[in-house]
Every structure is written in structure tokens, then in C-alpha cells.
Amino acid sequence: MTDPIKISALQLENVKRVRAVALTPTENGLTILGGRNGQGKTSVLDAIAWALGGDRYKPTGAAREGSVLPPDIRITLSNGLLVERKGKNSSLTVTDPEGKRYGQKLLDAFVGTFAIDLPRFLHASDKEKAETLLRVIGVGDQLKELEHKCEDVYSHRHAVGQIVTQKEAHAKELPFHEGLPEEPVSASDLIRRQQDILLRNAENARKRARKAELEQRRIDLDKQIARLMNEANQVVADLKVAEMDALDLYDESTAELEQNIRDVDMLNAKIRQNLDRRRADAEAKAAADQYNDLTNQLEKLRADKRALLDGAALPLPGLTVENGCLTYKGHRWDCMSGAEQLIVGTAIARALNPSCGFVLLDKLEQLDAHTLNIFNGWLMQHGLQAIATRVSTGSECTVIIEDGGLRPDFPPITEGSQQGARAPEPSTPFRTWKAGEF
Ligand SMILES: Nc1ncnc2c1ncn2[C@@H]1O[C@H](COP(=O)(O)OP(=O)(O)O)[C@@H](O)[C@H]1O
Ligand SMILES: [Mg+2]
Numbered sequence: 001m002t003d004p005i006k007i008s009a010l011q012l013e014n015v016k017r018v019r020a021v022a023l024t025p026t027e028n029g030l031t032i033l034g035g036r037n038g039q040g041k042t043s044v045l046d047a048i049a050w051a052l053g054g055d056r057y058k059p060t061g062a063a064r065e066g067s068v069l070p071p072d073i074r075i076t077l078s079n080g081l082l083v084e085r086k087g088k089n090s091s092l093t094v095t096d097p098e099g100k101r102y103g104q105k106l107l108d109a110f111v112g113t114f115a116i117d118l119p120r121f122l123h124a125s126d127k128e129k130a131e132t133l134l135r136v137i138g139v140g141d142q143l144k145e146l147e148h149k150c151e152d153v154y155s156h157r158h159a160v161g162q163i164v165t166q167k168e169a170h171a172k173e174l175p176f177h178e179g180l181p182e183e184p185v186s187a188s189d190l191i192r193r194q195q196d197i198l199l200r201n202a203e204n205a206r207k208r209a210r211k212a213e214l215e216q217r218r219i220d221l222d223k224q225i226a227r228l229m230n231e232a233n234q235v236v237a238d239l240k241v242a243e244m245d246a247l248d249l250y251d252e253s254t255a256e257l258e259q260n261i262r263d264v265d266m267l268n269a270k271i272r273q274n275l276d277r278r279r280a281d282a283e284a285k286a287a288a289d290q291y292n293d294l295t296n297q298l299e300k301l302r303a304d305k306r307a308l309l310d311g312a313a314l315p316l317p318g319l320t321v322e323n324g325c326l327t328y329k330g331h332r333w334d335c336m337s338g339a340e341q342l343i344v345g346t347a348i349a350r351a352l353n354p355s356c357g358f359v360l361l362d363k364l365e366q367l368d369a370h371t372l373n374i375f376n377g378w379l380m381q382h383g384l385q386a387i388a389t390r391v392s393t394g395s396e397c398t399v400i401i402e403d404g405g406l407r408p409d410f411p412p413i414t415e416g417s418q419q420g421a422r423a424p425e426p427s428t429p430f431r432t433w434k435a436g437e438f
Contacts, residue, residue, distance in 0.1 A: 031385070035402055
């Protein structure tokens with residue numbers, strides 16, 4: 001990959017509040033344009049945005065009031081291109097070192113939108129910020145799909161959870177009797193057994209009658225014994241057989257079965273209740289099993305989401321997307337400090353267009369000296385150039401803008417120092433940024 005493009009030199013005349021400002025910004029890290037309010041600091045950034053971003057970024061009052069000369073902007077880029085806006089119409093010319101001319105299209109290829117207009121990111125909605133980050137890390141579609149699945153499983157589980165509660169309550173309300181058979185007892189079986197016994201008893205009665213009849217006959221035959229000797233002998237023989245038959249007869253009792261028949265309805269009612277209860281318990285358990293299964297699915301989807309984001313190359317440690325919102329160290333945008341917001345925005349602007357090596361930052365006074373120091377370290381570590389404004393005339397400033405120009409006596413000339421832009425020299429020397437800081 002070719003080196004990211006930076007701003008090597010800058011000359012502005014008669015743009016907004018600027019009379020004349022010439023700068024050679026620091027290649028890596030902060031170039032701080034200091035000064036009091038209304039002196040032209042932001043006008044410098046506006047001029048850069050206009051020159052590099054196109055007429056979309058043209059300030060409404062681009063020409064300096066009171067100047068007879070039109071705006072004149074010259075920006076030399078680190079790839080050798082000279083970008084100029086000058087003349088009555090402030091027309092753009094882009095020239096390479098061989099004198100070849102280009103247009104806005106070439107600039108658009110490597111000038112990041114957020115790099116020249118960070119407020120556009122800073123003031124975007126939470127959702128837009130998250131979408132921008134997901135675009136940077138390239139996992140937006142997959143994350144959306146996982147989030148949809150999570151929502152589906154969550155609402156399905158919620159419905160099943162309500163069914164579990166209902167079914168468990170219903171099962172608990174049903175009575176249950178200990179020590180009974182699993183299946184209802186059949187009454188017809190008992191009745192059949194009773195009928196068999198009654199039949200056998202009827203047979204016994206018949207046999208008894210037969211015996212009595214024969215006895216009667218014997219008495220009759222005795223009377224006719226002479227005449228009916230043969231018949232009497234036969235009858236005697238028959239009688240012997242009949243007597244033998246009658247010898248081992250006994251009658252069975254049906255009392256127990258009668259009792260069982262009386263009890264069977266009550267018994268079966270209880271057994272059916274037990275069956276209902278077992279069925280209700282089983283249904284409640286099945287619903288609870290389904291609920292647990294959905295919980296596992298939900299946990300797996302959430303883990304997939306985490307893994308997707310953890311596996312993506314995030315532009316800043318601690319920066320991620322949670323529930324569709326961008327978070328930094330677990331905090332949503334409105335809970336980040338101004339400094340953190342600036343850092344997050346800068347990191348995203350950087351990641352969004354890797355060929356753009358610079359970013360314009362307005363109002364850096366929201367960073368205290370310590371944070372400014374760490375931020376500068378982070379910029380340098382990432383090879384990023386930042387041109388920033390700050391309401392301050394302290395030693396952390398690279399130049400001081402005063403009445404639309406550079407304050408001539410700043411920085412105070414000491415041995416070895418040069419007039420004009422130079423690396424910032426804050427009271428505490430800049431130190432290296434460590435991963436996880438901010
Ligand atoms: N075209 C212009 N010509 C002259 N002065 C202007 C023009 N446009 C804005 N200003 C003045 O410039 C001042 C703001 O400049 P700005 O660069 O935002 O200052 P700073 O960022 O240093 O506070 C305001 O006082 C405004 O009236
Ligand atoms: Mg300003």
C-alpha cells in the first residue's frame with residue numbers, strides 16, 4: 001500500500017477571517033493552531049476543507065470582507081500534488097510535479113469525508129455511527145442477521161415461557177392418588193367372572209334337583225318294585241352315579257367381586273385423574289425443555305455476535321458495537337467525554353479512508369494538556385497528521401493565529417528553533433501512546 005496522503009504545506013490568503021497564513025504542518029501528530037476567539041483558526045480549517053473537498057464545502061462568506069483580492073489557497077500534498085483555488089471564480093487546479101492537470105475526482109479518491117468534516121461523524125445519530133463503524137470493519141450484514149435471529153428466538157422463548165408457567169400451574173392444580181394401578185380396571189371383566197360362577201352354581205342346582213327327582217322316583221319305583229325291577233336296578237345305578245357327582249360339589253362366593261364391582265367406578269375415576277396429572281406434568285416438562293433449548297440457542301447467537309465483533313479488526317481498542325450502538329469502553333456516545341468522542345471520531349475517519357493520512361480537528365481545547373499529550377502520541381503511533389485549532393496561546397500551540405495571520409513572535413525564537421510551524425513542544429514532553437489508553 002502506498003503511504004497515506006498528508007498535507008506538506010499550506011498557504012492561504014483572504015479566505016474568511018484569514019488575511020495570510022503559511023504553514024508546514026507536522027507530518028505525524030498534532031499541528032495546533034492556537035489563538036484567541038474569532039482570530040481565524042477555524043477559517044484555516046474551512047479553507048482546507050473547501051480546497052480539498054470541493055465546492056460542497058465552500059464557506060458562505062468565503063472571500064475575506066474588506067479584501068479587494070479574491071481567496072487564494074495553495075496546498076501541497078505529500079504525493080507531490082499542488083492543489084490551488086484562486087482567481088475571480090476560486091476555480092480549482094490540481095497539478096502533479098510534471099505539470100499534468102487533474103480535477104476534484106482525483107482528490108475525492110483519497111480525501112476522507114470525515115477527515116475534512118469530522119463534525120459530520122460527531123453529530124450523526126447513534127445508529128449512523130454504529131453503521132459507519134460496521135462498514136469500516138466489514139461485518140455489518142452478518143451482525144444484522146445475528147441480531148434479527150436473536151430477536152426471533154427471544155420472542156419465541158418468551159411465548160414458550162408463558163406456556164410453561166400456565167402448564168405447570170395447571171398440572172399442580174390436578175389431584176393425584178398414591179398406590180393405584182397405572183391403567184383403569186375393567187368392570188366387564190369382573191362381571192364376566194361373576195356370571196361364570198353363577199352359571200356353575202346354576203348347574204349345581206340343576207344337579208341337586210336331578211338327585212331329588214331320582215330319590216322321588218326311587219320311592220315311586222319301590223312301590224312298583226316288583227313290576228319295575230329292571231327299571232329299578234337301572235335307576236339305582238343312575239342314582240349311584242348321581243350321588244358320586246354330587247359328592248364334591250361346593251358353592252363359590254361372589255361377595256368379593258360384588259364389592260369390587262361397587263368400588264371399580266371410584267377406583268377408575270382416581271386412576272384417570274392420575275393419568276391426567278401425569279400427562280399434564282409431561283406437557284409442562286416438554287415446554288420447559290423447549291424453553292431451555294431456546295435459551296441455549298439465544299446464548300449461542302449472542303456468543304456468535306461477540307465473536308464476530310471480537311474477530312473484526314477494530315480501528316481502536318475498546319471500540320465496538322453493542323445492540324446497534326457504537327460503544328467505547330462500554331460507554332455509549334452520550335456517556336463518552338468530549339476527548340473520547342474526538343478520539344473515536346478520528347480513529348473512524350482514519351479507518352474509513354486508509355489512503356487519507358490527515359484529519360482536521362476543530363475546538364481541541366476540550367482536551368486537557370495530559371489528554372492532548374496522549375492523543376498526540378496515539379496520532380504519531382498511527383502515522384496520522386492532525387491539523388487542529390485550540391483556544392489557547394500556550395506553548396502547546398504550533399502557531400498562534402491573530403487577526404487573520406500568524407503571530408510573528410511565536411514561537412519565541414530560541415537557539416536552534418525555526419520560525420513557523422514546528423513540532424509541538426508542550427510543557428510536558430509528548431510520550432508514546434500505549435494500547436488501551438484513553
Ligand atoms: N468572510 C469573512 N471576512 C471577514 N471576517 C469574517 C468572514 N467570515 C467570518 N468572519 C469573522 O471571523 C470570525 C470567526 O472566524 P473563525 O475562523 O471562526 O475564528 P476562530 O476559529 O479563531 O474563533 C468571526 O468574528 C466572523 O465575524
Ligand atoms: Mg473556531
